[in-house]
Amino acid sequence: MSENNQNVNMTAGANAENWAPDLRTRIAGVEFQNPVMTASGTFGSGMEYGEFVDLNRLGAVVTKGVANVPWPGNPTPRVAEVYGGMLNAIGLQNPGIDVFMERDIPFLKQYEKTKIIVNVCGKSVQDYVDVVERLGEEPAVALLEINVSCPNVKEGAIAFGQKADALYNITSELKKHAKQPIMMKLSPNVTDITEMARAAEAAGADALSLINTITGMKIDIHRRKFAIANKTGGMSGPAIKPIAVRMVYQVAQAVKLPILGMGGIATAEDAIEFILAGASAVSVGAMNFVNPYATVEILEGIENYMRQYHVEKLKDLIGAVR
């Protein structure tokens, strides 16, 4: 393809089918075949969605949060639909690290092209350390996403993600124990997300992912009850996308760390917004529930966009809008 080619119309794109844009991207020294990943908690460990999409096509599977021991999660109802999105308060139900290492990791290792990112949760710093150390035994795990932002559990999680000093402390502690790079997952439920991003960077975090869900509430007026047993739930879905894009942009301007961007991504156009705002990769979350093929369709859409606009390398799009 000629670099001088200024023709960016659809026909030119369609004619250029025999060149493949370079979709590779890097986060904290880890190279991914493409920037499309899954958002933790929406995709399990990929087993369920493996029936719909070829997991080998994804940049990475980001697993459901895993703790040192099994967690039962919250009472039901755990999910509710809201305009343009949903609320959830699953409460990080998970089988614990032992089962995860024996069952989920070997399953994911079958997909050699797709990297494994494990989401780690805990109630105390020691809980996180225990999980991080266990995961250090498994070289197939490329990156650890540290969940300090789940709004649905009473202890731990978000308590570490809403105060800059607490975030600094847990980040620096985990850095001492982690064999893999660590990516701190930031909460949008803060006054200034850039303050949290700076604290994580100063403590030695290797990357950031954002945003987690936005705390919300829904009341069933007919039963006069909360729609979710936990009363509050984390909101996700297309309705939160503008907030997420804004936060990714702000964080990208504030720190040098690579960003995994997410929040309401439903289409390739949405994903490209996040990348232009500064995300090196993107995660698809609630949209998996709406369209089980969403991840792969978004990947193909990004590729088409790059052909259409003659973008040779994905990295040329990252943070291109300032």
Place this chain on the structure above:
Amino acid sequence: MTQKEIAPAIFDLWIKTELAKDVKPGQFVGVFTKDKSALLPRPISICEVNADRTALRIVYRIAGQGTKEFSGWQAGEEVQILGVLGNGFPLEKGKGKKVFLMGGGIGIPPMLELAKEFAADAKQTAAECADGKTDVRCIMGYRDSKTFLKEDLEQYGRVYFATEDGSVGTKGNVLDAIRENAITADVIFACGPMPMLRAIKAYAQDQGIPAYISLEEHMACGVGACLGCVVKTKEVDHHSHVHNARICTDGPVFEAGEVEI
């Protein structure tokens, strides 16, 4: 696609789809709205499959904006469904036995395909195993005389009715109908509101018989990934490793003794 209202706010929808090929009684589909502000598929049980297995029938009640939209769909429209989901009823547990099929309200529709399959199976096996013929009794509970699916059910076996207002059959619930008719069973299959399922669980334990009950819960993915629709289990679940099973993929039918309801 064709649709009609068969009782107040209860709609009967036939959808032509190749998914009908593999449907088992008690399975469900996720039905999507066309309004894109409502994202999640609505889990609705399959009522029946047509003879050549090219279409499936769902009978649903308007419960909110999504189902309200469905009720406005016209013949010939194209709609999006996800499925077939869930495991359905364990038919084999009823073969050669005295079986109760118990449905309450909008839990009645999935019992139709189950009744039909039992009826078909009984005919097939009657010759080879005359004394082991399955004896199926349907006991259906309604609010009032709007007994939707009554004629459909009566094609496949003996049906007893209970209505809250006493307008048809026994006045009261499905358990009142059992007592009034002095009938017994070896195994129960049921779908209906939670108070009915709790009562059936207690009755089955009392009688020392198994009861396979179909549960519902608010769902997001429908495929077992999100862990939204769990039910508490007596034992540690094989998949979750906690006392929770997923209604969508481990159910929606559970033996009543296995779940805390």
